[in-house]
Amino acid sequence: MPVRDEDLRKIANTIRTLSMDAVQKANSGHPGMPMGCADMGAVLWAEFLVHNPDDPGWINRDRFVLSAGHGSMLLYSLLHLSGYGLTLDDIRNFRQLHSRTPGHPEHYVTPGVETTTGPLGQGFANGVGMAMASKYLSDRFNANGPVIDHTVYAIVSDGDLMEGISSEAASLAGHLGLGSIVYLYDSNDISIEGSTGLTFSDDVKMRFEACKWHVQKIDGHNYAEIRAAITAAKNEKLRPSLIIARTRIAKGSPNLEGSEASHGAPLGEKEVGLAKRALECGDDCFAVAPGAYDIFERRRAELKKIYDSWKSEFASRVTGEIKKEWDAFFTRPDIDSLRPKTGFDTAKPMATRAASGVMLEKLFALVPGLIGGSADLGPSNKTFIKGYGESGAGKMGRNIHFGIREHAMGAIQNGMAYYGGIIPFSATFFVFMDYMRPPMRIAALGGLQTIYVFTHDSIFVGEDGPTHQPVEHLAAARAIPNLTVIRPADADETREAWLYALARNNGPTMLALTRQNLPPVCGEKAAGLWKGAYVVRDEPNPDIVVYSSGSEVALSLQAADLLKSRGIKARVVSFASWEIFDGQPEEYRNSILSHGKPAAVVEAGLSMGWERYAGSNALFITMKGFGTSAPAEVLAEEYGFTPEKVSAEIEAHVKKA
């Protein structure tokens, strides 16, 4: 329902005063953006956004993404007014330890916050992921009438649009025809260094139209224009919508409106006072305009009706077989039931990427929420599963062609994980993890269940050369807190790795998989992967313990056989995952670690960090720097990854010890 202008103004000015006061009290934060976007926030939340503060996880709610996360006070103000239980005391605690109002929105901290934003461009792409999830589920469940039919709103900033990730995500969103997207672009001409004119002269309308978006231009402080534009954008069902809203940063501040000085610092007590006077808001701190709560109370009553009506429509539309299918999306799979009855052919060498493809195909049949794809490397990553449909112009599909857009892929994946019902996976060459590290970090921070299929995981990529050969990437991936990195040693471990990834619902899991064939070496022992590391070849009282992962486990086993013939007893540990291992009981960990006895690490990556497990005096048969372009077998010789060279190095090390 339209709200009167004077009421909208109350809301907007409440956002402004709460934002100014919270930033002032914290002596830190970003008042300019919430003040500039207050009018759009008021119209959107008071008239359009469909949600239910009593059921924040309602699947058919509209999503609101604050891509310009530094404007968190805009969101906190609206959550407070909307009834999410965020109190004025919470807002007084803005940016304080353990508060529910951190500096940037963190979805795992604050009810009603849909996404963790701040790093620019991420929210833009998260929203595209949400719209993709929504389209996928609506295609699947709307046969008897709409069940999933909501809008994905976002406020995006100049910074979001300068980041390349937004171009990637916009291109894909336009291609897929994601009509549920309605983005408001806070075009305020200001960035931290000054006018955006210093560095940004895109014709944004033309740029988005070139990517098949529906674009409108409005005055971001004119309620009627905001209302009309959102209405038109919602009515556009075949294209995503961008509303370019001219705004003034810090709107309402007599001296700082329109200035970059308002972006990232408190306005100052004096200016806050002047702004409150100019806005006719009274001098009180953390004051909510009289009547503002009433407006949102009325809105909640409207929303309750919409919600109740959806509930009853859902009950009538999602029944029988469809209900079973629905539940399969929204219930966690029983992992043991997913384990294939028959293993891999143990006689046949197989690349772990190929084993992953086989496993993924089995899982597709059992876990309907498992959807994803590759950044144009499906044939190499073995992630395209035939018979399950695919995305394309104007359509979503279970196999997603992300295009050569790794960064957006990662953030879209986060959006799908935020959405619910979906366990999203993505894939590319391991070396190109670098292109998508920012969203992986946010997935780890927020505990999102996302799965990364990174193939071609070492110098054994071969001829493509050092630009395509990861050497530091295992170390760099292991460095990300709460990211579980798994490098399976053969097909059987790859099966377990996939099951582990599906079981793990409190953070992202990454699989590092080989391009090259590997012999089967783990067999039934592969279940040990669930402990992160286990003895794959034992010797009583070994002369040395060899820690290996992935393709180097088979190599270590071959070396151990050679060593045995020379009277040296080597225990070999398949150490597929540091993070899983770290979570085991101390007793188990002690049974694996060598505790100062001779140890070696054999891994075709840098040694960094392995000292924690093998000790700093261990022998490191690892890469020392970048690789080079040559066939894989030649590189094995060049860098010492042959059974002969490994066994010779270990022998010398044991004799020296």
Next chain:
Amino acid sequence: MPVRDEDLRKIANTIRTLSMDAVQKANSGHPGMPMGCADMGAVLWAEFLVHNPDDPGWINRDRFVLSAGHGSMLLYSLLHLSGYGLTLDDIRNFRQLHSRTPGHPEHYVTPGVETTTGPLGQGFANGVGMAMASKYLSDRFNANGPVIDHTVYAIVSDGDLMEGISSEAASLAGHLGLGSIVYLYDSNDISIEGSTGLTFSDDVKMRFEACKWHVQKIDGHNYAEIRAAITAAKNEKLRPSLIIARTRIAKGSPNLEGSEASHGAPLGEKEVGLAKRALECGDDCFAVAPGAYDIFERRRAELKKIYDSWKSEFASRVTGEIKKEWDAFFTRPDIDSLRPKTGFDTAKPMATRAASGVMLEKLFALVPGLIGGSADLGPSNKTFIKGYGESGAGKMGRNIHFGIREHAMGAIQNGMAYYGGIIPFSATFFVFMDYMRPPMRIAALGGLQTIYVFTHDSIFVGEDGPTHQPVEHLAAARAIPNLTVIRPADADETREAWLYALARNNGPTMLALTRQNLPPVCGEKAAGLWKGAYVVRDEPNPDIVVYSSGSEVALSLQAADLLKSRGIKARVVSFASWEIFDGQPEEYRNSILSHGKPAAVVEAGLSMGWERYAGSNALFITMKGFGTSAPAEVLAEEYGFTPEKVSAEIEAHVKKA
């Protein structure tokens, strides 16, 4: 000079046959792209590209960037024909160990290769960096007539344009009005997963026009159209140019032309034979069409005249004071002469980012080739130096406003480093290093002198919260081979870090700098930074050796004082750079390392990798996971980074040992 169509066809078909044969012999590679771009390559190299194979470093040569680096055989074929000394034997050795023809072009391996490409989008942005360097130098030196006035050509692919980095770089190139850019877009409608129509429906012409580019569309196999388009693009001096060339991948292959099957695999002996017949090239392997060498010999004679004439114009135009200035760009600075005579005020606490700003200002006056800027965080990074001009619409400047485009910034920086004469620096918050990791890796791989100013280097960012607080970034940066990471402990070490970065010309250097003030603690000892680590507070026969970096050095010193009062002797090492330390003689390293005696690491980042220096039994007073939003002092308490807590932990550790 225009070349006859039949001669161009000879060149193009030579590219095709060499590419097919090399890929076939290597049994690995990408024949489709070179065959599709052969016609454009022929026109460009036989008629337009101005260079001198006898002086590959000639500063005013045209640059040719193969952004679609997988098509390396296109470039190797043209380098062979042009006389760069790349022989047919080199080409027969395509993708073999230590060959000069690696799988993707590597500028440090092959003469005439301007950039290391392969990871998509990088070359696109490298070219923008070259054009920026060119514009900067031409603004500076063309007063007496053109000295720097060449073109930057590139061949870019669908994949390049899908990557967000190309949107970032295109936006900045259009904004700056880089008229020297002439990019040929190999629009072949094919990506690895199939038709680009699966995932890409941008109106590329409109998209680039929205970014202020001059755009033409042509048939990429029509010599007259290619010639006319390049001519028009060269004549466009105020805008970068994109030539959208419709091409057929694997042009000339009867069965694989137009198919994704030709992208990344040999065509097969049989198809190679069929293609050679269709192209009327004879059946020989590695055959150069009769007359092809003659065409390029004539071209070399033309180029020699252009080169000689430039040489004499240069001698007449760059004289006296201008010549001195020129030499200052193209001669390596004497580092000791750059060290300020007076140090920092040792009484005053100072953030290392602030010290960096002071130092950078001094260096700006002494090293004219030092140019760069920030991704819109100049006021925070302290990298904007007043009085030296700045970039803007249609203009370059010594202070570059990169905009919120970290990824392009890194790759543009590489382009400037490739160019010569420039020591480029860039800046952002340390946590956003993740956005620019791919070009940093390439700089490290290729040994480029680039400098990264990363401020806000720990949880002590404070209230902005975990999305803005690096914790894993020191580890992840240290993981990149040949990247020197320096985390100075105070203003004096920051001065030395800058001098080190300027001295280091065989790879990139990264400075991790604080947001918060630090007391001066190193004084004259700061020169020890050139050894990576040194004792900043000594104790004979210490009970413990404490390794620290950056802001935690002062903390460790305070803790050591507390420990002393409790009878515990702590030696404190300022360990600013692992990589510098690793380069020291063994004797020096041994004098610093504790060799099994009690040790502690105090660093507000993850401990990963520190075991190498401190031993795996050391005490790690480090971060265990992500941070949180709160004032810095509160976080110091929360995570144990106070003198009291550090000293208590160390005391307990010493007593346990």
